[in-house]
Amino acid sequence: MKNILIYCGSSYGNNEIYNQTAQKVGETLAKQNLRLIYGGGSAGLMGTTADAVLANGGEVIGIIPSFMEAWEVQHKNLTETIVVESMHVRKQLMADRADAIIALPGGWGTLDELFEILTWRQIGLHSMPIGLLNTNGFYDDLLKMLDKMAAEGFVREANTKFLIIDDNIDSLLEKLRNDNTEGEIIGKRIERA
Template sequence: MQDRPRICVFCGSSYGNSPAFREAALQVADSLARRKLGLVYGGGRVGLMGVVADAAMAAGTEVVGVIPLALATHEIAHHGLTELHVVPGMHERKALMSEKSDAFLTLPGGIGTYEEFFEILSWAGLGIHAKPIGLLNIEGYFDPLLALLEFGADAGFVRRHFLDFLLVSTDPDTLVSDLLSFQPPSLPRKVTLEEA
């Protein structure tokens, strides 16, 4: 990990329809601040992204945002951050977020959040990184996703070692602690793209 570890948070650009989602974002920011951890996220000022960034900044946390140019020019970018990186597109966004992070924590979100989560999980399984990945399962939001992963594994399409990087909790503080104490599993051999 870096001198000051950073947790990348994937989350929605909407608030969702339960106050529990917003409260979870605030608790994640508080947990990072108490541990003097940095935050890396998608650079937006709206939805749960804005909630976690604003709360982290207010607590004195380093906040690094990474946003594609198309979104930044639509005035969605958060300009009050420690660092704001404007990149050409979504691929560059995810690559830079990964590079600047020591672990990943996923809050409830939509298709973009799922896509970020699945890409970083596939990268772990392929040996591209060995960083922990957390799902904050507020109000059972990720229950269907976890069931889908198990179904895929049972059907022989999801390799179980991909899931060894995955940590799940309903409590923000517990999940952050688990991410920090994670020891990467040893993979039997590097997986080829054909096998993934």
């Protein structure tokens, strides 16, 4: 496990703990010689995480769609920046470069990326471990909804284990390193009641 794909907010949120956590995540990745793969932005938790990796001697690869360059949100000091033509290409390339994924607090984009990568795992497009850093209980209500989805038969119980949850970056990284979750890959067959 060398390349960690981070999904997180391009905002800071309303509680300083989220920015402090992003700072800690960046420091930890650099100290453990893990390369950050992310969306290439300079603002919010994205920028904080990238800056912390770089400040601690680590490497950062940012992948950003060309239309965002005009918004002047692109981080200008990364180890490597890859400009792509669309959000879809961005998400695919980030996943292609990663060995593991971690979602920090964020908004629509973070949830979009998280659920897409979970879906890709469920249908067998990858087998990377997927972590959720549940800082300050940010994802508690979402986790209740995921439990309901499984209880109501919309997510297979075995596949709920694809999401590895912790509120500490060090122990989450250790769990990701040791992940051997199999789950139930969904193929061409759709079960009917």
